[in-house]
Amino acid sequence: MIWKKVMAAIMAGTLVFALAGCGSGQKETASGGKDKVHLTVFAAASMTETMNQIAKAYEKEHPNVEISFNFDSSGTLKTQIQNGAECDLFISAAQKQMNQLDGSQDKKANPDGLDFVKSDSRVNLLENKVVLVTPEGNPGGIQNFNDMAAKLKAGSIRLVMGNSDVPVGQYTQKILKFYGFDENAIASAGHITYGSNVKEVTTQVKEGSADCGIIYATDAFSAQLKPVDEATKDMCGQVIYPAAVMKNSQHQQEAQAFLDYLKGDAAMQVFKSVGFSPVS
Structure with missing residues (x-):
């Protein structure tokens, strides 16, 4: 009887140790960055070539991040976000579509009172012609x-x-x-x-x-x-591309890090090579 109790105690101890080992392994995986973060970026169709090139370079530097894109007209992307599509970062080819999702804008700019944009992340990223x-x-x-x-x-x-x-x-x-x-x-x-x-x-x-x-x-x-x-500014105004992290993103920190990278010298050189320029 005593022998059975001793064996039960040993087995229980072994199980606890095994579970502890599994727990420490999961923590190590998370801290080691082995679990990839998947970022979904909605970007204007005119950015297709540049964003794909930039994303490849970014993923090499950040192997724990995987970026997927949805390229289309800014109006279509805005509607998809409004209807609940999963999006971490939105880059529009005009202020209008970003304004329509930004809760900090007035009723004229955002008539539906939508509140998807993390306003403190919003920047004017690029200018096009x-x-x-x-x-x-x-x-x-x-x-x-x-x-x-x-x-x-x-x-x-x-x-x-x-x-x-x-x-x-x-x-x-x-x-x-x-x-x-x-x-x-x-x-x-x-x-x-x-x-x-x-x-x-x-x-x-x-x-x-x-x-x-x-x-x-x-x-x-x-x-x-x-x-x-x-076209001159008198003809159609400036073509500004605003970018912002979305409030409902599950990866706001990583989305902000990628946006910061897009503002940096390496990404800007790629943008400039095809005709984009920093906003003046």
Whole structure:
């Protein structure tokens, strides 16, 4: 009987020791950084090439972090976040979509009172340029924005632009307004076609589906399209890309660290190589 009690005590002690060993192993794994953190970044479609390149470099330096992207128009990304999509970091191609998610904004900028943005993380990350591009050979003979306007008025060319719910389309609408155009009238006459994001607009120009298109300088660079003109601030304002960590992110610290990296010299060199610039 005594022998059985001794054996039971030994077995209990062994079990406790084993459990303690498992516990210490889990702590070691967490502290050793073996469990990867998965960051989900929602970024404007115009950032596809640069962000993929930057993420590879970042993951090499931070092997415990794995980054996945959702690239699309800023309007589509904003709607997905609003509808509950998992997102740690959002980078928009315009202030409008970020404002609509930022609880610190007034009712005019954020009419639905949405509160997804961790406001103290929000920064103006980059500036882009809006440019006019043509297919190879420039069959429409379009020289610049003034020439585009004259030929649109004459009905001799077709322009491709972004939809009204995406930033590149909104910048284009400002340009059309600058020249006094009625967008709906021109579109109804068959002289404007649309793309759901800047990549679609770029593709239509590249394929020659339109005589010209209005896109970002960075997309022109990536598609090897040479711009014939660059829009001024008077025509469409500044093209600012704000970025912010999301309040509902489960990895706010890691998302902030990646955002800080995007503001640093290494990432900025990649951005500059395709036509982005720091906000002036």
